[in-house]
Amino acid sequence: MQSVVVLFVMSLLVFVGVYAIGNPIDILINPQADQIDRERAIAALGLDKPLWEQYLVFLKGALTGDLGRSFVHATPALGLILTRMPATMELAIAAMLIAVVLGIPLGLWAGLKPNGVAGRTIMAGSILGFSLPTFWVGLMLIMVFSVMLGWLPSNGRGPTMLLFGLVPVSFLSWEGLSHLVLPATNLALFKLALLIRLTRAGTRESLLQDYVKFARAKGLSNARVIGVHVLRNIMIPIVTVIGLEFGSVIAFAIVTESVFAWPGMGKLLIDSINLLDRPVIVAYLLVIVTLFIVINLVVDVLYSALDPRVRLAEAKG
Amino acid sequence: MAAPVLTVEGLRTHFFTKAGVVKAVDDVSFAVGRGEVLGLVGESGSGKSMTGYSLMGLVDPPGRIVAGRLVLDGIDLRALSAEELRQMRGNRMAMIFQDPMMTLNPVLRIDVQMIEAILAHDRVSRASARARAREALVKVGIPSPDERLDAYPHQFSGGMRQRVAIAIALLNSPDLIIADEPTTALDVTIQGQILYEMQKLTRETGAALIWITHDLSVIAGLADRVCVMYAGRIVEEGGCEDVLGRPAHPYTQGLLDSVPANNERGQRLRQIPGMTPSLLELPEGCPFRERCGYATAACDASPGMRAAGGPGQQVRCFHPLITLF
Amino acid sequence: MSTVVPAVPEPAARAAQSPFARIASDFVANPVAVFGLVLLALIVAAAVFAPLISPQNPYDLAQLDVMDSKLPPGSKSPNGGTFWLGTDDQGRDMLSAIFYGLRISLMVGAASTVLALLVGLTMGLTAAYLGGRIETLIMRIVDIQLSFPAILIALILIAVLGQGTGKVIAALVTIQWAYYARTVRSAALVEKRKEYMEAARCLALSPARIVFRHLLPNCLPPMIVVATVQVAAAIALEATLSFLGLGLPITEPSLGLLIANGYQYLLSGKYWISFFPGVALLATIVSINLVADQLRDVLNPRLSR
Numbered sequence: 001m002q003s004v005v006v007l008f009v010m011s012l013l014v015f016v017g018v019y020a021i022g023n024p025i026d027i028l029i030n031p032q033a034d035q036i037d038r039e040r041a042i043a044a045l046g047l048d049k050p051l052w053e054q055y056l057v058f059l060k061g062a063l064t065g066d067l068g069r070s071f072v073h074a075t076p077a078l079g080l081i082l083t084r085m086p087a088t089m090e091l092a093i094a095a096m097l098i099a100v101v102l103g104i105p106l107g108l109w110a111g112l113k114p115n116g117v118a119g120r121t122i123m124a125g126s127i128l129g130f131s132l133p134t135f136w137v138g139l140m141l142i143m144v145f146s147v148m149l150g151w152l153p154s155n156g157r158g159p160t161m162l163l164f165g166l167v168p169v170s171f172l173s174w175e176g177l178s179h180l181v182l183p184a185t186n187l188a189l190f191k192l193a194l195l196i197r198l199t200r201a202g203t204r205e206s207l208l209q210d211y212v213k214f215a216r217a218k219g220l221s222n223a224r225v226i227g228v229h230v231l232r233n234i235m236i237p238i239v240t241v242i243g244l245e246f247g248s249v250i251a252f253a254i255v256t257e258s259v260f261a262w263p264g265m266g267k268l269l270i271d272s273i274n275l276l277d278r279p280v281i282v283a284y285l286l287v288i289v290t291l292f293i294v295i296n297l298v299v300d301v302l303y304s305a306l307d308p309r310v311r312l313a314e315a316k317g
Numbered sequence: 318m319a320a321p322v323l324t325v326e327g328l329r330t331h332f333f334t335k336a337g338v339v340k341a342v343d344d345v346s347f348a349v350g351r352g353e354v355l356g357l358v359g360e361s362g363s364g365k366s367m368t369g370y371s372l373m374g375l376v377d378p379p380g381r382i383v384a385g386r387l388v389l390d391g392i393d394l395r396a397l398s399a400e401e402l403r404q405m406r407g408n409r410m411a412m413i414f415q416d417p418m419m420t421l422n423p424v425l426r427i428d429v430q431m432i433e434a435i436l437a438h439d440r441v442s443r444a445s446a447r448a449r450a451r452e453a454l455v456k457v458g459i460p461s462p463d464e465r466l467d468a469y470p471h472q473f474s475g476g477m478r479q480r481v482a483i484a485i486a487l488l489n490s491p492d493l494i495i496a497d498e499p500t501t502a503l504d505v506t507i508q509g510q511i512l513y514e515m516q517k518l519t520r521e522t523g524a525a526l527i528w529i530t531h532d533l534s535v536i537a538g539l540a541d542r543v544c545v546m547y548a549g550r551i552v553e554e555g556g557c558e559d560v561l562g563r564p565a566h567p568y569t570q571g572l573l574d575s576v577p578a579n580n581e582r583g584q585r586l587r588q589i590p591g592m593t594p595s596l597l598e599l600p601e602g603c604p605f606r607e608r609c610g611y612a613t614a615a616c617d618a619s620p621g622m623r624a625a626g627g628p629g630q631q632v633r634c635f636h637p638l639i640t641l642f
Numbered sequence: 643m644s645t646v647v648p649a650v651p652e653p654a655a656r657a658a659q660s661p662f663a664r665i666a667s668d669f670v671a672n673p674v675a676v677f678g679l680v681l682l683a684l685i686v687a688a689a690v691f692a693p694l695i696s697p698q699n700p701y702d703l704a705q706l707d708v709m710d711s712k713l714p715p716g717s718k719s720p721n722g723g724t725f726w727l728g729t730d731d732q733g734r735d736m737l738s739a740i741f742y743g744l745r746i747s748l749m750v751g752a753a754s755t756v757l758a759l760l761v762g763l764t765m766g767l768t769a770a771y772l773g774g775r776i777e778t779l780i781m782r783i784v785d786i787q788l789s790f791p792a793i794l795i796a797l798i799l800i801a802v803l804g805q806g807t808g809k810v811i812a813a814l815v816t817i818q819w820a821y822y823a824r825t826v827r828s829a830a831l832v833e834k835r836k837e838y839m840e841a842a843r844c845l846a847l848s849p850a851r852i853v854f855r856h857l858l859p860n861c862l863p864p865m866i867v868v869a870t871v872q873v874a875a876a877i878a879l880e881a882t883l884s885f886l887g888l889g890l891p892i893t894e895p896s897l898g899l900l901i902a903n904g905y906q907y908l909l910s911g912k913y914w915i916s917f918f919p920g921v922a923l924l925a926t927i928v929s930i931n932l933v934a935d936q937l938r939d940v941l942n943p944r945l946s947r
Binding site: 209210211213214215216217218219220221224228229232233236306307308309 | 375404469
């Protein structure tokens with residue numbers, strides 16, 4: 001219920017904000033066009049109506065899945081966003097996978113041997129990961145791997161293939177995969193640093209618990225003590241954070257997509273802001289807010305699936 | 318006493334901290350026979366729990382065993398590789414911890430935590446492991462064990478959890494059980510039940526039991542023999558009735574005096590003056606001399622164990638309250 | 643018979659120091675933090691004295707020569723100097739451009755932090771002191787805002803407000819006040835429950851006096867830590883916005899804009915136009931974070947007592 005209210009308030013704020021600024025006509029219409037052409041264009045775009053009427057039209061449309069038409073592309077804004085969404089999702093999922101696959105083992109290692117050389121190096125690296133601005137790291141990745149070494153392409157998605165005959169993705173071909181590597185790594189770095197710190201802190205705390213000592217007293221192997229007893233406990237906060245951070249990965253994809261010319265919805269947003277393509281901006285924001293709300297719901301479900309204490313408390317209540 | 322199940326000789330477990338070496342366990346020797354209950358008594362920080370961890374090979378860095386022989390059923394525990402020692406843990410020797418709220422993993426079901434303890438040592442099917450787990454729950458008096466196996470730890474009361482922990486310790490019929498204050502965190506009524514249960518089970522299985530506690534009243538009804546620890550050393554040992562009835566060490570006497578039931582009504586509760594010394598760079602000499610009413614200049618040297626009182630009763634003191642006649 | 647003296651350090655020696663001296667001496671104990679502080683001081687000095695120490699004024703067109711454009715680091719300039727870090731596409735000395743860019747980046751970061759601090763402090767103290775509906779409202783806004791990534795909110799605001807230095811600062815303030823408000827409120831709530839607050843109320847002191855003389859000083863240590871971290875975050879965010887072409891105008895090139903400027907030449911191997919401003923940005927953020935890390939340890943009363 002609260003999420004619906006948030007969505008509604010956001011739509012109003014964003015709509016009023018976005019439509020209150022600038023005049024897209026100045027950008028969209030040929031300066032040499034005469035007055036009649038101008039008025040015809042304004043009427044066609046609905047910009048002659050008062051703001052509240054524009055919002056009502058927008059809201060009515062929004063409820064039927066119509067978020068207006070792009071001024072620039074003259075196609076439905078929502079459709080435009082949705083065609084760009086697979087690219088962003090692929091990038092975000094790839095980044096999250098990199099962060100999880102590297103971050104949890106590294107964090108575990110640093111947590112098990114906090115005073116070793118490796119543990120200290122991992123931690124120092126994660127501090128750097130927090131400090132490095134994403135866009136600059138992206139440039140440096142291009143500089144090293146595309147320009148100097150010439151190993152990987154620096155922009156675009158490469159050829160895409162249809163996954164399940166529906167969704168165009170890059171990762172199914174080597175060529176596409178090579179395009180994905182640099183942007184996904186770039187986007188992963190910040191979350192990688194976060195996951196390392198989180199896993200390390202969780203591991204260190206968990207190792208001090210009696211249940212770990214008791215598990216060892218049962219004669220379990222180290223692999224089972226760490227892999228089952230420690231990991232199952234730290235997975236609860238980690239899964240929660242991974243879920244919540246997924247939204248922020250999608251948001252940060254805006255920057256990475258701009259650096260690597262990745263044709264996702266983040267790049268579309270930046271282009272639209274520059275061109276004052278209001279319906280697309282509004283549609284993007286509403287899609288993002290909806291995504292965030294969905295992510296929060298999914299995380300709640302996952303959390304209760306992982307933690308028996310929450311699960312059973314809810315079942316009773 | 319028949320051939321002992323466990324012999325400990327000259328065990329020293331030290332912690333190498335930045336501030337210096339902490340001698341948590343310093344030259345401890347004792348033995349436990351089959352079916353025998355040994356009470357290991359002392360204040361917190363006296364090294365009694367660390368003695369238990371040393372036996373189990375569960376001393377965490379910066380601590381480690383620096384000297385001593387630990388022999389369980391003829392097997393020299395210190396000569397074992399890490400893997401061989403792991404196979405001993407939970408199989409030939411088991412340990413139960415103080416706080417049942419903390420010892421069971423909160424996110425794993427009881428059956429998982431019991432079955433894994435069986436599968437770590439025996440190549441049996443999951444189904445037969447589960448059957449054994451169920452049996453163990455019945456043995457420790459848990460009603461409707463089938464439902465309980467599918468439950469999570471937080472669905473149990475503290476006493477029930479401790480029963481589960483005991484059931485886990487018994488799963489592989491160990492020769493030695495080390496119980497580290499397993500009733501301290503429980504209500505008094507539950508405490509009595511658990512004590513009774515443990516006593517019965519060790520009698521039935523013939524396992525040796527080391528009961529670590531600071532509570533002399535628990536020991537009195539349970540143990541066959543008692544070792545009193547102070548500052549990492551055993552200061553007195555002997556038969557339960559001898560040590561508790563006619564203590565030879567001033568510290569044991571002090572402990573007995575501090576038990577409320579031994580004080581007279583209306584009088585001030587007696588206590589041992591001062592506090593336990595820091596184990597960091599403990600100076601030469603009897604560690605109790607600072608708090609001892611009988612201390613003399615002689616106590617600046619370290620006393621050895623000497624016979625006192627009853628049969629097998631020994632004391633580490635220059636001025637024992639009871640001597641051999 | 644004597645009791646054993648527990649090994650607690652003598653508190654008298656520490657109590658004799660002023661709190662500031664204690665914090666200073668604790669701070670210096672960590673060499674990494676001192677390195678961060680020195681680096682930060684050098685960066686701030688470079689920014690403040692940019693007009694004095696820069697080899698050229700990078701925005702005086704008369705001093706620029708297109709013939710000098712895109713020279714690699716170490717090239718000789720026509721008037722006998724050296725372009726230590728090379729030149730950009732307009733023949734601008736990169737070292738000078740970085741000094742001037744630092745100036746702008748730090749100024750935006752500092753200005754937005756100070757403003758956000760004031761707004762956040764006011765809101766946080768109001769929420770904590772008044773409680774009730776107002777507190778619920780303020781904290782609900784804070785919660786909702788903090789559940790969205792800063793970059794997203796910044797982009798929305800820039801899309802709404804338009805571009806320009808003042809608008810970037812406004813966007814940064816709008817994002818950051820929530821962090822301060824949350825920190826202040828939780829610190830103030832802890833203080834509010836303590837006995838001396840009860841005493842202050844019993845003495846019928848005015849609310850303003852209670853808030854400013856009693857609540858505020860106790861909220862300061864956590865605020866200082868949050869503010870340090872947020873300065874770094876603000877600088878990074880401004881750089882990101884400028885890089886995306888949505889931040890500061892071209893007439894006020896911050897580090898982010900310098901980096902964006904060199905982006906197109908990166909592919910042809912002219913790395914220095916982007917690389918060195920990036921290093922300056924990184925050094926700034928890392929040095930601030932190092933200082934913040936140590937401040938957190940030093941100012942945390944749980945650790946120091």
